[in-house]
Amino acid sequence: MDLARQIMLEIKNAPCTVSWVDIHLEGRTERDISYHVMQLAKAGLVEAEGTTETGSDVDWKANDLTWQGHDFLEAAEDDTIWQKAKKHVQEKGEALTFDVLKAVLTHLTRQAVGL
Incomplete structure (x- = not known):
């Protein structure tokens, strides 16, 4: 849950001009972040999309919080x-x-x- 909250805070604080939020968190791998973005999207908390950049791994990128995501983050901030x-x-x-x-x-x- 801590990682999910950190990701949501990064999305909230990202400039509105970016199409995808580039999330880097100390001590967390890109794979961990991508997996949690996918789970947050499935839970309806973030708007995200899975993309295949190289190989067969899907990289999940978020671009915004959903209404439910904003509600949760308001309570969790x-x-x-x-x-x-x-x-x-x-x-x-x-x-x-x-x-x-x-x-x-x-x-x-x-x-x-x-x-």
């Missing part, structure tokens, strides 16, 4: 709330799935703003 949400889910022994994490993030965000 604050580092303190992100860490609290992950800790809460892990302490409860729940699986760190997107739906569970989003529900906890939304709850913590509402608490933070007094709702």
Whole structure:
């Protein structure tokens, strides 16, 4: 989930003039990033496309967040709330799935703003 969040932050912060966001993250391979972009696209969080550049490997490139991706990132952008949400889910022994994490993030965000 940390890598998915990092990728989404990179996409959000990329200039609007680029057609594909070139994502490079320290300690992560291009293959790891490409795989996670593909999974984020399948989950409906990013707009992305798989391309074959050389050989048979498909390289997934993202160009934007979807509405659902923006909603998730809005809740997940604050580092303190992100860490609290992950800790809460892990302490409860729940699986760190997107739906569970989003529900906890939304709850913590509402608490933070007094709702």
